[in-house]
Amino acid sequence: MKLVKHAIAWLLATAMLHTAVAAEPVPEHIGQEIAQARVAGKGSFRWFGLKIYDAKLWxxxxxxQTHAPATAPLALDLRYARSLQGKKIAEASEDEMRKLNLGSAQQRANWQAAMERIFPDVNEGTHLTGVYLPNQGTRFYLNGKFLGEIMDTSFSHAFFAIWLDPKTTASELRTALLTDAGPRQ
Incomplete structure (x- = not known):
């Protein structure tokens, strides 16, 4: 009986160790914005077979909550696999918002201009992080350093819909990002 108790204790300790090892360290800028942050899912975005970035949803x-608008903060971290101009990233973001029929033409033009002011050119390995703040807007970070913010809830909904809306053009990435996105008990 004693041997069985020791075996069970060892198995539980081993399981807890593996769980602790499997948990990803939370980047400081994400931990400051989201209490008890954890990775919900991750995946890669490819365009005509070329990897553009790896994405993690925190x-x-x-x-x-899969219904819009989200009521809890979240962060989307993109680690770029190639060099891109910030202006092109902003243009592609506006294009995806248009495809999802989000915002008016004037709103999207204003949002694109704001993104062009904030988004820098990126290189392989660069991290751009967008943090959704419910009922406020979005903050952006470059490699963990604050870049700027767009405090417009309509923009925030449209921006994160690029990856999280059921009608996104990147449905496989959406599925991967939402793998473990449910609430914790």
């Missing part, structure tokens, strides 16, 4: 204990 959520807190409330997870991500």
């Amino acid at each position: 959520v807190g204990d409330k997870g991500y």
Whole structure:
């Protein structure tokens, strides 16, 4: 009986160790914005077979609600696999918002101009992080350093819809990002 108790204790300790090892360290800028942040899912975005970036969706204990607008903070971290101009990233973002029929033409033009002011050119390995703040807007970070913010809830909804809306053009990436996005008990 004693041997069985020791075996069970060892198995539980091993399982907890593997869980702790498997958990990703939370980047400081994400931890400051989201309490109890954890990776909900991750995947890669490819365009005509070329990898453009790897993406990670970070959520807190409330997870991500698939109905819009989200009521809990979340962060989307993109690690670029190639060099791109910030202006092109902003243009592509506006194009995806248009495809999802989000915002008016004037709103999207204003949002694109704001993104062009904030988004820098990126190189392989560069991290751009967008943090969704419910009922406020979005903050952007470059490699963990604050870049700027767009405090417009309509923009925030449209921006994160690029990856999280059921009608996104990147449906496989959406599925990968939402793998473990539910709330924690």
